[in-house]
Amino acid sequence: MSDTSFVRRFFPDLDPRERSFLGDLFRQETVGGALALIAAAVALVWANVSEPSYDSLRHFLVGPLDLEHWAAEGALTLFFFVAGLELKREFVVGSLRRPADAAVPVVAAISGVAVPALVYLAVNAGGETGGWAIPAATDIAFALAVLAVVGSNLPTSLRAFLLTMAVVDDPIVVIIIATFFTEEVHLLALAGGALALAAYGLGQRLRWSSPLVFVPLAVAAWWGVHEAGIHATIAGVALGLLTRVRRDEGEEHSPAEHLEHLLAPVSSGVAVPAFALLTAGVPLSGGADLVRDPVVLGVVAGLLLGKPIGVLLGAWSVTRFTHAELNPDLAWRDLFGVAILAGIGFTVSLLVSDLAFAGDLQEAAKVGVLAGSRSMTKRFMVVLLVSARRPCATGMTPASFGPPAQASGEHPHLGPAVNVTGGAPPGGLCAALIVVGTTRRRTSRPPWT
Incomplete structure (x- = not known):
């Protein structure tokens, strides 16, 4: 093993402020994910019960755009604006402000985008290769919702890793959209959008604070990018990255913190569910043919195989070829989940x-997304249960997780939800106590060496 002075361990324990911030964010994403799931289910049922009325809703004009485009390029711009705020916050003042710490989730995110695309291309070699980017992205709202509901006892550092990886890979996919799914660029409109973005960034540096300045600039940037022929969500990410995240002396909250606190609930609770309602309605008229459709198979294979392999391959590569190591208190099966x-x-x-398809191919791609995402949720629950039961089979007791319980009956690492009194726990308690390699932290040493 290399000299420990050069070893960087990833998945750090977080300071109380970071832990509190992430806790609030997970709660918001849980609600947003649940609402988006309900909206998607409503859209799916609606499209198969009364497709004409569903289509009339999607194509209802409101100003210059119909509702479907307002959802895709308006509501999702807010979603990506919040993602841009989160991304900048993580890399400037968050837990990944040190390059050595950021390397693992960033490489995992990049690999997690590339491998699913390659899997899709392998399945559709010589066929419909235009959907290679479909399985590349992680849905942060859904993933955190599932994690919060069935994996709440996982170490916060792993949950932070998922958040960071998703925040990184979403902008990567947005760049892919701008690069590969833009047919024609109107330079005059693009210049206007760029000027509005520059003015927004300048205002942040000059410490302007009035929304009467920033809101019109943001709208102008969004409209300029949209009219340029580039997907308007690019403007959302750019605006988020231009927003100031460091606090000035005497400032209680930075502009990014204030905006994220204000807009994150709207993004996860309104924007994403609205997009799901207006996009997820897919008529399942293909029947058995959909199961054999190469587009469906490519998307499902990309999500089921490509994503986990890509993420694990990226993380393993960093630990194999750099001085980084997996924290000894965690196991690789934690990362597998x-x-x-x-x-x-x-x-x-x-x-x-x-963006990639139209007509029947578009419907097939969406079926693949819905089926693949549903399957991944079920696989995570299976891994959760298998990992939870494994320690019980080897006779592990609550004492294996650290010092005896406090006088109040609160477990020192898992909190008050588990009352540990000694001895081997019953099966039900074991499943609650041991969750996908529940961390066995040693409080006698710092998490980073």
Whole structure:
């Protein structure tokens, strides 16, 4: 093993402020994911019960765009604006501000985008290769919702890793959209959008604070990018990255913190469900033919196989070829569970489906997204249960997780939800106590060495 002075361990323990921030974010994403799931189910039922009325809703004009385009290029711009805020916050003042810490989730995100695309291309070699980017993205709202509901006892550092990886891979896919799914660029409109973005960034540097300045600039940037022929979500990411995240002296919240606190609930609770309602309605008229459709198979294979393999391959490569090591308190099966969650592709995958295909191919791609995401959720639950039961079979007791319980009956690492009194726990408690390699943290040493 290399000199420990050069070893960087990823998945750090987070400081209380970061832990509190992530806790609030997970709660928001849980609600948003549940609402998006309900909206998708309503859309799916509606499209198969009364397709004409569903289509009339999607194509209802409101100003210059119909509702479907407002959802895809308006509501999702807000979603990506929040993603841009989160991305900048993580890399400037968050837990990944050190390059050595950021390397693992960034490489995992890049690999998690590339491998699913390659899997799709392998399945559709010589066929419909235009949907290669569909299985590339992770749906952060759905993934965190599943994680919060059935994996709440996982270490916060792993949950932060999933958040960061998803926040990184969404902009990567947006760049792919701008590069490969833009047919024609109108330079005059693009110049106007770029000027509005530059003015927004300048205002952030000059510490302007009035929304009467920033809101019109943001709208102008969005409209300029849209009219340029580039997907308008690019403007959302750019605006998020231009927003100031460092606090000035005497400032209680930075502009990015204020905007994220204000807009994250709207993004996850309104924007994403609205997009799901207006996009996820797919008539399932193909029947058995859909099961054999290469587009469906490519998308499903990309999500089921490509995503987990890509994420694990990226993380393993960093630990194999650099000085980084997996924290000894964690096991690779912990990361395996998170890699499976990364295969839940919904929001951005549906967006790419709309851009890559039309007609029957578009419907097939969306069926693949819905089927693949559903399968990945079920696989994560299976991994959760198998990993939870394994320690019980070897006789592991609550004492294996650290010092005896406190006088109040609160377990020192898992919190008050588990009352540990000693001895081997019953099967039900074991499943609640041991969750996908529940971390056995040693409080006598720092998490980073």
